[in-house]
Amino acid sequence: MSELEIKSYGSWVSPITSNLIVSETVRLGQVVLDNESTYWTEGRPQEGGRNVIVHCTADGQKNDVTPEPFNVRSRVHEYGGGAFAVVDKTVYFSNYLDNQIYRQEMGSRPVAITSESGRRHADFVINQKQNRLVCVSEDHSDLSRNEPVNSLVSLDLVDGTTQAIAFGNDFYASPCISRDESHLAWLTWNHPNMPWDGTELWVATWNEDGSIANPKQIAGGHNESIFQPKWSPDHKLYFVSDRNGWWNLHHLQNGQTEPLLEMEAEFGRPQWVFGMSTYGFASAEQIICAYTQNGIWHLASVQTETRKLERIETVYTSIESIQVNANMVVFIGGSPSQFSSVAKLDLVTQHPYIIRRSCNVEVGPKVLSTPQTIEFPTVNGLISYAFFYAPQNDCQIASESELPPLIVVSHGGPTGATSNTLSLNLQYWTSRGFAVLDVNYGGSTGYGRVYRERLNNQWGIVDVEDCINGAKFLVDQGQVDSNRIAIKGGSAGGYTTLCSLTYHDFFKAGASYYGIGNLEALATDTHKFESRYLDGLVGRYPEEMEVYRERSPIYAIDLLNCPIIIFQGLDDKVVPPNQAEAMVHALKTKGIPVAYIPFDGEGHGFRKSQNIKRALDAELYFYGSVFGFKPADSLIPIEITNMPA
Numbered sequence: 001m002s003e004l005e006i007k008s009y010g011s012w013v014s015p016i017t018s019n020l021i022v023s024e025t026v027r028l029g030q031v032v033l034d035n036e037s038t039y040w041t042e043g044r045p046q047e048g049g050r051n052v053i054v055h056c057t058a059d060g061q062k063n064d065v066t067p068e069p070f071n072v073r074s075r076v077h078e079y080g081g082g083a084f085a086v087v088d089k090t091v092y093f094s095n096y097l098d099n100q101i102y103r104q105e106m107g108s109r110p111v112a113i114t115s116e117s118g119r120r121h122a123d124f125v126i127n128q129k130q131n132r133l134v135c136v137s138e139d140h141s142d143l144s145r146n147e148p149v150n151s152l153v154s155l156d157l158v159d160g161t162t163q164a165i166a167f168g169n170d171f172y173a174s175p176c177i178s179r180d181e182s183h184l185a186w187l188t189w190n191h192p193n194m195p196w197d198g199t200e201l202w203v204a205t206w207n208e209d210g211s212i213a214n215p216k217q218i219a220g221g222h223n224e225s226i227f228q229p230k231w232s233p234d235h236k237l238y239f240v241s242d243r244n245g246w247w248n249l250h251h252l253q254n255g256q257t258e259p260l261l262e263m264e265a266e267f268g269r270p271q272w273v274f275g276m277s278t279y280g281f282a283s284a285e286q287i288i289c290a291y292t293q294n295g296i297w298h299l300a301s302v303q304t305e306t307r308k309l310e311r312i313e314t315v316y317t318s319i320e321s322i323q324v325n326a327n328m329v330v331f332i333g334g335s336p337s338q339f340s341s342v343a344k345l346d347l348v349t350q351h352p353y354i355i356r357r358s359c360n361v362e363v364g365p366k367v368l369s370t371p372q373t374i375e376f377p378t379v380n381g382l383i384s385y386a387f388f389y390a391p392q393n394d395c396q397i398a399s400e401s402e403l404p405p406l407i408v409v410s411h412g413g414p415t416g417a418t419s420n421t422l423s424l425n426l427q428y429w430t431s432r433g434f435a436v437l438d439v440n441y442g443g444s445t446g447y448g449r450v451y452r453e454r455l456n457n458q459w460g461i462v463d464v465e466d467c468i469n470g471a472k473f474l475v476d477q478g479q480v481d482s483n484r485i486a487i488k489g490g491s492a493g494g495y496t497t498l499c500s501l502t503y504h505d506f507f508k509a510g511a512s513y514y515g516i517g518n519l520e521a522l523a524t525d526t527h528k529f530e531s532r533y534l535d536g537l538v539g540r541y542p543e544e545m546e547v548y549r550e551r552s553p554i555y556a557i558d559l560l561n562c563p564i565i566i567f568q569g570l571d572d573k574v575v576p577p578n579q580a581e582a583m584v585h586a587l588k589t590k591g592i593p594v595a596y597i598p599f600d601g602e603g604h605g606f607r608k609s610q611n612i613k614r615a616l617d618a619e620l621y622f623y624g625s626v627f628g629f630k631p632a633d634s635l636i637p638i639e640i641t642n643m644p645a
Helices: 018-024 424-430 449-455 462-476 492-503 519-524 533-537 545-550 553-559 577-590 609-627
Strands: 027-034 037-044 050-056 062-064 084-087 090-094 101-105 119-127 132-139 149-156 162-166 171-177 183-189 200-206 212-220 226-231 237-241 248-253 256-259 279-283 286-293 296-303 308-312 318-324 328-335 338-346 352-357 372-377 383-389 406-410 435-440 485-490 509-513 564-569 594-599
Touching (some): 018 424, 018 609, 027 084, 027 338, 090 119, 119 171, 132 162, 132 171, 149 171, 162 183, 162 212, 183 226, 200 226, 212 248, 226 279, 279 318, 286 318, 372 462, 383 424, 383 462, 406 492, 424 435, 435 462, 449 462, 462 485, 462 492, 485 492, 492 509, 492 553, 509 609, 519 533, 519 545, 564 577, 564 609, 577 594
Parallel strands (some): 406 485, 509 564
Antiparallel strands (some): 084 090, 119 132, 132 149, 149 162, 171 183, 183 200, 248 256, 296 308, 318 328, 338 352
């Protein structure tokens, strides 16, 4: 056995290169079952971020469904999701290029079935008997309106005519038709609520002409979040509600809503996108579902009559997009040792099978860092959570006298959560000698409503304190170098990053990806879905304008004294580029080392391979310059304004 090469942390030679990541990785999205066939979307960086529907037959034969240049993606709420449906080998999808709905018979070219300009569509449900499609519509055609108009619409698949069937509220989601096609259920909510704050569940009679009658609210309200209504094979309505403080399974029984299970576990997710699913029916008597406890997801079977839950043992710690029939469950699953994959589980044999991996790279286990779930003390005597990754590389080691640099990762949302699924983007850092702390700060989902509401009126405070206290916890344990701690994050995580660097003298560097520097600008210049999000996170605007200014890093540049690299998509409609540009200008003026990497043709999140690669390598170059190590990689230098020679 050869001796390990001694090299400084950050300078390790890694087989996980940016080229490898962008060439071998796809982004897995929505999963759909059609009889025994499985469909899913793949976001392909090597195709400019295009989303393609892929089909896998019952015997494992895979083929692309979507021809170029079609891009299966919805822009409703800007984040989209729920962009396609399949019935008897006929695919219906939203095309990102023109926002129209297309029908595609297997083996044929897609044909547009809508033609209205200014409308976006998502969350498709097909009524075969009446040849109708029900979906969420977002109407941007009237430019005189301050906001687009959202509704549920019924589309005649024969003549293309559309009628609005539910309207008047700010938002709609999750339409579902009962198995006997007698009723329609859906979710709705209004400003200032987000769907994880409070939603309403409605049911109406479904008419033969595609309209509805006798709509009635059966659950939900301002302080109850409903997730994924779904009809059982025996025509009963089930849904997830957090009325007991946790997203638990409920059902409508004899006209009354009651819990199917009550557990300190979450069976729901924050509805940032359409088409999310955590459960389905194998039969009227059996539900296959996923739930999370302490950041780890589990698969389970629930008997609807006895209300007994039995865990189904799998290797997966992250499970989403569950689809179920009588024979199998299909989902997207991942774990610390397995990339996110479309997986199938036979319900009879319990035999698992991977249909499609998000990454086909074979990385030896000795170069992979295994995450450790940690709980650490934070303010007010509370506990917060994170995944810790130590540096790992089977070919290199640092001197015993050296401690590794630490990157603290703040996830987006902020109402969201990180998982411990194997990610090359994260292992890129640990295999080069960085430690990584991926934080589920107060406000994250998966730990109950009380934990989620820690961030109410406290965004920019609680999340920041948790990121700092998580890092201090590792410093106190002697696991990381206190003089080389960076923080990074995208979107809302970018805001946490900028706040951490501005209002606290703890971190030594930071990387903001399309982050928020000006809360006022976000409150007045963002899309409809999030236009009142800050009411709960910060306060009402403009009534509490001073709070917005106090928590906006752009107004406190004089407090900021450490280097920052900022990445920004120039087509971003969620966090417009003017925010990044204002921050960069202010930092340059003050004389703080700053690098700015803008990307043409990118929105809120980078999808093109060359830009993903550029961002990773630029961030590494930046840390090398700031922390004083030379990366082993051959990197294209970046301009760091005000960087001392």
